Amino acid sequence: MTRARQFDREVALDLAMNEFWQKGYSAVSVKSLCEQLGITRSSFYHSFGSLDALFEEAMGLYLRYNPMLELENPKLTAIQAIRRCFKVLCKLRAKDKEHRGCLIMNNLNESYAMPAKTAKSLQAKIDNSINTLEATIERGKVEGLISPAQNSRALALCLQSLATGINTLSMQVHSEEELWGIADTTLSGLGF
């Protein structure tokens, strides 16, 4: 019917995700990606449309391994889920040999270099994380594990702050034990 693509789109997307993760949005160019992939820019624009579109796709791929997904695990109580979520986060960050932290957080401060739409999409992912945490805390109240007197939104912000802190610190603190120490101590202090 039509000429077949000569490169693997999945491989390209994976490379892009890792480039954005390691180097950050503004240090990734269409040209450098194409050189690494051995394809022409012509092919690139045809397959991905634009660098921003690819960045969006890369974020999507990245979030397929989001520790926050643990929060939706129905077999766990809210508190178990939250603790599990942070445990997985610490393990994931410590396991990363390149200590890249979190793709989403790392790129938040590069919003300025992005088209407004892309920057908003990035921020929305963080809002979404806060909302998921808040919903989980609400679930904990229903389960009777968290006092209804607590402010769910405020607690969710504490947890989001903790996640951010661990993500960033993981770039300099490489031991899973030390990272989990931060999470465990802070979570316990917050009553989780």
Added chain:
Amino acid sequence: MTRARQFDREVALDLAMNEFWQKGYSAVSVKSLCEQLGITRSSFYHSFGSLDALFEEAMGLYLRYNPMLELENPKLTAIQAIRRCFKVLCKLRAKDKEHRGCLIMNNLNESYAMPAKTAKSLQAKIDNSINTLEATIERGKVEGLISPAQNSRALALCLQSLATGINTLSMQVHSEEELWGIADTTLSGLGF
């Protein structure tokens, strides 16, 4: 004796600091700075040597208003100093109309784009922050306000994580009360 400089070096440094703060290291160019200052690149290189050297100077200027300086206030106990430090941080971040977060933290993930020396200098500032926190906790132990059974390094990492979290969250959460809510709740949980 010799021809006088036709622009204000302090003004230029201040502009540079704000550019690095808002846009991040890799989005700031010698050219754009010069255009904003109305000077030639020739003058720029003469006065500052290089963009990296200017970045170092800008970090120095930025850190003159570092909330962590509260930790060295001799009139406060270790715990008072730590709480004051976070109070000041929240106030500072909320007061920033542009919600830029922290210059140092924001640029950590752009390390890849910097010369190795600059990246190390940046990371050293974070290490230094952790060490200052740890020293303050040690002081708290001497003062009898913190149990000697606590792991100072681990607690310092918790606080550094909290500071990072607040810095980052402040880009999306603009209310001082909400930011201080995170700090206060987490600090209390940690025993501060």
Added chain:
DNA sequence: ATCTTATTGTACACACATGTACAATAAGAT
């Protein structure tokens, strides 16, 4: 064998940025 069409190759016309070189300038000391 021919046709359709997504994909690929090549080229153009820009824009932005870098670092250096060298001559022109001007402030103030002699």
Added chain:
DNA sequence: ATCTTATTGTACATGTGTGTACAATAAGAT
């Protein structure tokens, strides 16, 4: 008035990146 010297103006040579345009290619359906 002249001299010294940091500063400034202008130019060069180069590198990197962007987005588009158009022709060449090739896989598979007819």
